[in-house]
Amino acid sequence: MFDDRSPIYRQIAERIKTDVLSGSLGRDQQVMSTNQYAAFYRINPATAAKAFQQLVDEGVLYKKRGIGMFVSPDARDVLRAERRKTFFTDVVEPMVAEAQAIGIPIAEVIGRINEIANGPAR
């Protein structure tokens, strides 16, 4: 279920962040325990714990002693702000580079973006 080619804890952390961003994990909602997570995904519990620790350090999750891990109230906003910061370098720049490589004028790209954003072409 996980790619063996990059640290599993990072893949788990990314998956949980995606769930928080999409809203399928809501604020103050409890997440599965490390042991449940480990058993479900068939991974070492220490690896799952490392992912949760990273998310606690980043402020995405918080710990209630003896109860479990919960989604921080502002986690979604924090993650959205974070993704906004990398949006241009991660998404827009490669797109512009690709457009230039295959000879699509940037004006055409912008036009198409406006079309998509404003709904179907008039």
Added chain:
Amino acid sequence: MTLGIEVTDLRLNYGTVTALDGLTFSLSGGRIYGLLGRNGSGKTSLMSVLAAFRKASAGTVLIDGQPVWENPAITRQVCLIRTNVDTLGSTDRISAALDFTAWHRPSWDAEFAATLLDRFRLSARTKIGALSRGQRSVLGAVLGLASRAPVTMFDESHLGMDAPTRYAFYDTLLTDFIAHPRTIIVSTHLIEEVSPLFERVLIIDNGRLVLHEDADALRARGVAVTGPADAVDRLVAGHTVLGEKSLGPTKSAMVFGPVDDAFKDRARRAGLELGPIGLQDLFVHLTEPAGESR
């Protein structure tokens, strides 16, 4: 209960053949370790010495701070499951294997053993000699798991199992480890399949320790650099390169890190592609005999 293992300058010779050539490592208790090595690298020899099936030629093996050799207080707590259940005659029934194990394992859980037999569809009344290779592997797994020994080693025990049975074995191993933490060592050639279970990985080659590292940290260490050959060469100069492949003017080099952000920046500026390397590929290259890399 979990027990730690301390191995110092361990050597094992079979006549003039050196099986273990000065191994030194220390394993803290309560973790799952993966023991990887090519055929004949010394995995089985190492486990046999840890379980006191064989006497070390030199060096020390301490479990819970005590020597293992001829020390029943320790060996009762150390369980090694080999590929074949070779301790019993073929006319014995599975129930005899369970009784025998129960008799010498203080931590044996008979109820759990019965549950496992059901789960893996084995009958206690079946004779050992009537079992298929896969069923013998399953019996070994059942004995190993239900022993709940503070140190449990599986030497390729899942080898004869089919894929669904292997996954059931991994699931059972993991949930039982979570419920009853202990020191578990698994040797395997099915690296991609089993490695998510490992917290740490030991790689041995020619009886020597190649590395002992956190499994996830190891996954982050390999980087494949691909692009124009001269640019790749410039970037990887001074780094440990495990292997290289060329396709026309394009070259791909496997770098064994750690690599820092400056390395990644330089790669990006040179238009080189960086990709991860799987544990299995890392293993293949780390244990490659000198001069045989492609």
